[in-house]
Amino acid sequence: VPRPSMKSAIVEAGRDEFHGLGYTATGVAAITSRARVPKGSFYNHFDSKEDLALEVLRLYVMEQRLDILTSAELAPLDRVREHFSLVARQLGQSEPINGCMFANFAAEISDETPRLRASVVEGYAYWARLLADNLREAAGPGSEFDAGGLASALIDAYEGAAVRARASNSREPVEVFLTRTLPLLLAAVPQPS
Amino acid sequence: VPRPSMKSAIVEAGRDEFHGLGYTATGVAAITSRARVPKGSFYNHFDSKEDLALEVLRLYVMEQRLDILTSAELAPLDRVREHFSLVARQLGQSEPINGCMFANFAAEISDETPRLRASVVEGYAYWARLLADNLREAAGPGSEFDAGGLASALIDAYEGAAVRARASNSREPVEVFLTRTLPLLLAAVPQPS
Amino acid sequence: VPRPSMKSAIVEAGRDEFHGLGYTATGVAAITSRARVPKGSFYNHFDSKEDLALEVLRLYVMEQRLDILTSAELAPLDRVREHFSLVARQLGQSEPINGCMFANFAAEISDETPRLRASVVEGYAYWARLLADNLREAAGPGSEFDAGGLASALIDAYEGAAVRARASNSREPVEVFLTRTLPLLLAAVPQPS
Amino acid sequence: VPRPSMKSAIVEAGRDEFHGLGYTATGVAAITSRARVPKGSFYNHFDSKEDLALEVLRLYVMEQRLDILTSAELAPLDRVREHFSLVARQLGQSEPINGCMFANFAAEISDETPRLRASVVEGYAYWARLLADNLREAAGPGSEFDAGGLASALIDAYEGAAVRARASNSREPVEVFLTRTLPLLLAAVPQPS
DNA sequence: ACGTGCGGGACGCCCCGTTCAT
DNA sequence: ATGAACGGGGCGTCCCGCACGT
Numbered sequence: 001v002p003r004p005s006m007k008s009a010i011v012e013a014g015r016d017e018f019h020g021l022g023y024t025a026t027g028v029a030a031i032t033s034r035a036r037v038p039k040g041s042f043y044n045h046f047d048s049k050e051d052l053a054l055e056v057l058r059l060y061v062m063e064q065r066l067d068i069l070t071s072a073e074l075a076p077l078d079r080v081r082e083h084f085s086l087v088a089r090q091l092g093q094s095e096p097i098n099g100c101m102f103a104n105f106a107a108e109i110s111d112e113t114p115r116l117r118a119s120v121v122e123g124y125a126y127w128a129r130l131l132a133d134n135l136r137e138a139a140g141p142g143s144e145f146d147a148g149g150l151a152s153a154l155i156d157a158y159e160g161a162a163v164r165a166r167a168s169n170s171r172e173p174v175e176v177f178l179t180r181t182l183p184l185l186l187a188a189v190p191q192p193s
Numbered sequence: 194v195p196r197p198s199m200k201s202a203i204v205e206a207g208r209d210e211f212h213g214l215g216y217t218a219t220g221v222a223a224i225t226s227r228a229r230v231p232k233g234s235f236y237n238h239f240d241s242k243e244d245l246a247l248e249v250l251r252l253y254v255m256e257q258r259l260d261i262l263t264s265a266e267l268a269p270l271d272r273v274r275e276h277f278s279l280v281a282r283q284l285g286q287s288e289p290i291n292g293c294m295f296a297n298f299a300a301e302i303s304d305e306t307p308r309l310r311a312s313v314v315e316g317y318a319y320w321a322r323l324l325a326d327n328l329r330e331a332a333g334p335g336s337e338f339d340a341g342g343l344a345s346a347l348i349d350a351y352e353g354a355a356v357r358a359r360a361s362n363s364r365e366p367v368e369v370f371l372t373r374t375l376p377l378l379l380a381a382v383p384q385p386s
Numbered sequence: 387v388p389r390p391s392m393k394s395a396i397v398e399a400g401r402d403e404f405h406g407l408g409y410t411a412t413g414v415a416a417i418t419s420r421a422r423v424p425k426g427s428f429y430n431h432f433d434s435k436e437d438l439a440l441e442v443l444r445l446y447v448m449e450q451r452l453d454i455l456t457s458a459e460l461a462p463l464d465r466v467r468e469h470f471s472l473v474a475r476q477l478g479q480s481e482p483i484n485g486c487m488f489a490n491f492a493a494e495i496s497d498e499t500p501r502l503r504a505s506v507v508e509g510y511a512y513w514a515r516l517l518a519d520n521l522r523e524a525a526g527p528g529s530e531f532d533a534g535g536l537a538s539a540l541i542d543a544y545e546g547a548a549v550r551a552r553a554s555n556s557r558e559p560v561e562v563f564l565t566r567t568l569p570l571l572l573a574a575v576p577q578p579s
Numbered sequence: 580v581p582r583p584s585m586k587s588a589i590v591e592a593g594r595d596e597f598h599g600l601g602y603t604a605t606g607v608a609a610i611t612s613r614a615r616v617p618k619g620s621f622y623n624h625f626d627s628k629e630d631l632a633l634e635v636l637r638l639y640v641m642e643q644r645l646d647i648l649t650s651a652e653l654a655p656l657d658r659v660r661e662h663f664s665l666v667a668r669q670l671g672q673s674e675p676i677n678g679c680m681f682a683n684f685a686a687e688i689s690d691e692t693p694r695l696r697a698s699v700v701e702g703y704a705y706w707a708r709l710l711a712d713n714l715r716e717a718a719g720p721g722s723e724f725d726a727g728g729l730a731s732a733l734i735d736a737y738e739g740a741a742v743r744a745r746a747s748n749s750r751e752p753v754e755v756f757l758t759r760t761l762p763l764l765l766a767a768v769p770q771p772s
Numbered sequence: 773a774c775g776t777g778c779g780g781g782a783c784g785c786c787c788c789g790t791t792c793a794t
Numbered sequence: 795a796t797g798a799a800c801g802g803g804g805c806g807t808c809c810c811g812c813a814c815g816t
Contacts (some may be wrong), residue, residue, distance in 0.1 A: 006775095022301050024217040028809060040776045043810065099300060103353070106360030107292060107300030108215050120360045146373070152357075153374040156366060157346070160296070160353030164345075167299030167313045173349060180339070181346040181378070188377050199799075221785060231800045236786065238798085392779075408687050410603040414805060424780045429806065431778090485686060489739070492746030493678060493686030494601050506746045532759070538743075539736070539760040542752060546682070546739030550731075553685030553699045559735060566725070567732040567764070574763050585795090607789060619796045622790065 007045045009035040015056045019098040023053055023108050023116070050113055053105070057119050060101045061126070069130040076138035077186060080131060084158060088178050091162055092171040099166030103159040128152055140192030150188060157181040200238040202228040208249045212291040216246055216301050216309070243306055246298070250312050253294045254319070262323040269331035270379060273324060277351060281371050284355055285364040292359030296352040321345055333385030343381060350374045393431045395421040401442045405484040409439055409494050409502070436499055439491070443505050446487045447512070455516040462524035463572060466517060470544060474564050477548055478557040485552030489545040514538055526578025536574060543567040586624045588614040594635045598677040602632055602687050602695070629692055632684070636698050639680045640705070648709040655717035656765060659710060663737060667757050670741055671750035678745030682738040707731055719771025729767055736760040 013035035017026040028049055032039045046052040065086045069079050091100060098104075102123055109117045131151035139145045161177035206228035210219040221242055225232050239245040258279045262272050284293060291297070295316055302310045324344035332338045354370035399421035403412040414435055418425050432438040451472045455465050477486060484490070488509055495503045517537035525531045547563035592614035596605040607628055611618045625631045644665045648658050670679060677683070681702055688696045710730035718724045740752040740760070 021303050021305070022217060024215060025301070025303070025305070027807070029807080038776055040778070040811090044775060047810095049809070096304070103356050104300045106356040107297045108218070109360050110214050110218070111289070112214070112218070117360060117362075124357060124361070149369050149373045152366065152369045153350070153377070156353030156357055156370060156374060157350045158353065159356055160349030160351065163296050163299040163352055163356060164317060164349055167302050167310060168317070169310075173345065176342050176345045177349060180342045180381075181349060184346070184377055184381050185374070188373075220783075222783080231802095233787075233801060234799055240786095242785070407689050407691070408603060410601060411687070411689070411691070413803075415803080424782095426781060426807080427779055430780095433806095435805070482690070489742050490686045492742040493683045494604070495746050496600050496604070497675070498600070498604070503746060503748075510743060510747070535755050535759045538752065538755045539763070542739030542743055542756060542760060543732070543736045544739065545742055546735030546737065549682050549685040549738055549742060550703060550735055553688050553696060553703070555696075559731065562728050562731045563735060566728045566767075567735060570732070570763055570767050571760070574759075606787075608787080617796050619791090619798075623795060628789065 006035070006037050006041065009037055010042065010045055010052065011055055011059065013037075014052045015060065015101075018053060018056055019101055019104070020096075022104060023049075023113075050116055053113075053116055054119050057101065057105065057116075057123060061123050064127075066127070066130060069134060076134040077189065079134050080138075080154070080186065081182070083131075084154070084182055085178060088158065088161070088174045091165060092174040096169045097165050097171070100159055100162035103162045104166070106159070107163065124155065128155060131155070135189055139190045143190045143192065145190055150185065154182070154185055157185065199228065199230045199234060202230060203235060203238055203245065204248055204252065207245045208252065208294075211246060211249055212294055212297070213289075215297060216242075216306075243309055246306075246309055247312050250294065250298065250309075250316060254316050257320075259320070259323060262327060269327040270382060272327050273331075273347070273379065274375070277347070277375055278371060281351065281354070281367045284358060285367040289362045290358050290364070293352055293355035296355045297359070299352070300356065317348065321348055324348070328382055332383045336383045336385065338383055343378065347375070347378055350378060392421065392423045392427055395423060396428060396431060396438065397441055397445065400438045401445065401487075404439060404442055405487055405490070406482075409435075409491060409499075436502055439499075439502055440505050443487065443491065443502075443509060447509050450513075452513070452516060455520060462520040463575060465520050466524075466540070466572065467568070469517075470540070470568055471564060474544065474547070474560045477551060478560040482555045483551050483557070486545055486548035489548045490552070492545070493549065510541065514541055517541070521575055525576045529576045529578065531576055536571065540568070540571055543571060585614070585616050585620065588616055589621065589624055589631065590634055590638065592616075593631045594639065594680075597632060597635055598680055598683070599675075601683060602628075602692075629695055632692075632695055633698050636680065636684065636695075636702060640702050643706075645706070645709060648713055655713040656768060658713050659717075659733070659765065660761070662710075663733070663761055664757060667737065667740070667753045670744060671753040675748045676744050676750070679738055679741035682741045683745070685738070686742065703734065707734060710734070714768055718769045722769045722771065724769055729764065733761070733764055736764065 010031060014026070014031045017030050017034060021030075028042050029039055031052070032042050042052075046055070065083055068074070068083045068086065071079055071082075074082060087100075091097065102120055105116060105120050109120060111117075128148065128151045131154055132147040135150055136145065136147040139147065158177055161173040161181070165171065165173040203224060207219070207224045210224050210227060214223075219242075221235055222232060224245070225235050235245075239248070258276055261267070261276045261279065264272055264275075267275060280293075284290065295313055298309060298313050302313060321341065321344045324347055325340040328343055329338070329340040332340065351370060354366040354374070358364065358366040396417060400412070400417045403416050403420060407416075412435075414428055415425060417438070418428050428438075432441070451469055454460070454469045454472065457465055457468075460468060473486075477483065488506055491502060491506050495506060514534065514537040517540055518533040521536055522531070522533040525533065544563055547559040547567070551557065551559040589610060593605070593610045596609050596613060600609075605628075607621050608618055610631070611621050621631075625634070644662055647653070647662045647665065650658055650661075653661060666679075670676065681699060684695060684699050688699060690696075707727065707730040710733055711726040714729055715724065715726040718726065737756055740756040744750065744752040
């Protein structure tokens, strides 16, 4: 069986088109065409283009190396470093550089797509929670420390690098994030004595 | 002198629509409707929607408080702090929060709009240059210091906060940036003894 | 009985509109309106207005009484006479007189519509070939005779009458062609002794 | 002053654009652009695009070598031969071949442009009258002979060759007309004994 | 009972021929 | 004499629903 199912083909095609062109600029026809699926068949699997985007975002979260943030084999801060190192390198590998799908969606979101907005916000929250847990663990018990704020700061810095990399189609922002921003921010984690 | 030009009305309407809905999702009809001009008048002033966006971006740069970055009355680092404080506060004032236009465009850019991409990249470069000049001046002569890298880091962090604020329609990312990220990054500027 | 497709309605409406107003002056909206189909349905069946015109031309060829040119019951020259008699009479029957679709398209053709040009040229060549075959057969074997040239001359004379009839909305050019030009040109066919 | 006046520049530009693209496909903007004339200035000189076309047609008649048809130095039939020889050669010289403007307009004409139709019909009638006069003179007094019919036949044959030449962008129809059709038709003129 | 070709109308960006006010 | 206003329309595409065919 060459294709497991038509639905997954649509999801993959939608993911790639959304990533490259953006949500609004991507048409349903472009998705079904890329997926080699009959045009009218789209709405058997998804109620709307927005529903497909929701599914795409859900899978995108699972593809990010969030599992590393709970790895038992690494120290908390090493998990964070390794996680960002992997996703940032991955960000700069595609040609052209399409940025982070969360940032791209976040920039396109408006009141027209409330479920998309909710999904993005939830994704950010989930990501921030995982990061904050590690930061808090690294700081050790008893230390007064806004782990949530620092987690958000890390995400923001990464997302900003992602959009700038997309716009310039350059890996330079990725390098800046990894060598400059990430170490500076992680240095703010109080070390247990 | 012919009739009073409606060009400025078109530009303002375009700026607001682009900021709120995004470049792709904004139709020319929505722009002319908001500007209260007939549809056909649009193309007397702009050859295409992309050309209007270029003009909107050009004006957006001029509206950002970049002048503060060359203020003679402030110390270099204070200029940077004041600049980001103003633009970040401004970012969080609109209702809903529409983010930074540069980040929004950056996330929508693809090979379909090469002139838009060039304009965004140029805008980032100009901004980074102004920031780097101040950081270098603050570090003092003779100090080994990658001012350009730190300037890019500052921009990335701000832009990431902007997109997250837009997605969540929340001022929290702005606060995180001002209270967390900005001080941490500026602390990396070496102080002249 | 298959579901009544709207494609044929579109083709017929396109044929009539093209014939009456010309290719450029006919809008897709006018076609769909005459065919009583929604606008978006047009592009389910044709990729462009030019593609519809190609189909219309194809069918137009089939509607011309070219079959008479291969009739087994007539002598070669009688086939030619009968063919032109039928198409010329048909030309003058519509109200108003819309001319020959080939001539009309030929006059509108430019580099903007290369496929249309190719189709018209091919149609002329096909027509000329059928005519030349009859002329050659009428001349008998062994006679030195430019059948192709005379076939083109016949076509040209007919097409000229068609455009003049269209312009003047008069049947007079048709009569001139049938009573004057056609006999004179056919008299040039050498008779086998 | 490089240009005698703006009006003549508009007329020349209109003539060339109409000839190349056709009346409907030619926009007023294309005309003023080619004429290097301000766009809004068009309607100072012409009440409408149709009025410009009327003027273009009027001048087109004057540019055809109709004067030869009244030349005192040639025999009547030689005048006709020379006239068609000149206009046909001229027809095949431009690159691409744009056909005869009369035929092109005739094919585009509909009830939407009644004045254009009247002008084309009048032009044909004038042309036919000049030709018929020569044919009648060549036939000599007292001969029963439909000079008007033959003149129309000549025009039709020429016009048909013109449209076919335009469509195919080939000089072959011109040659066919000159070497085939024209001699055959002129042979029908009765010679005075 | 499912999967899809086609229907369906609103809308995309852009340009039309024309008139107005300066 | 002209640059802009003006509204309607150009062709093509949007996202989506329906009803038929297997």
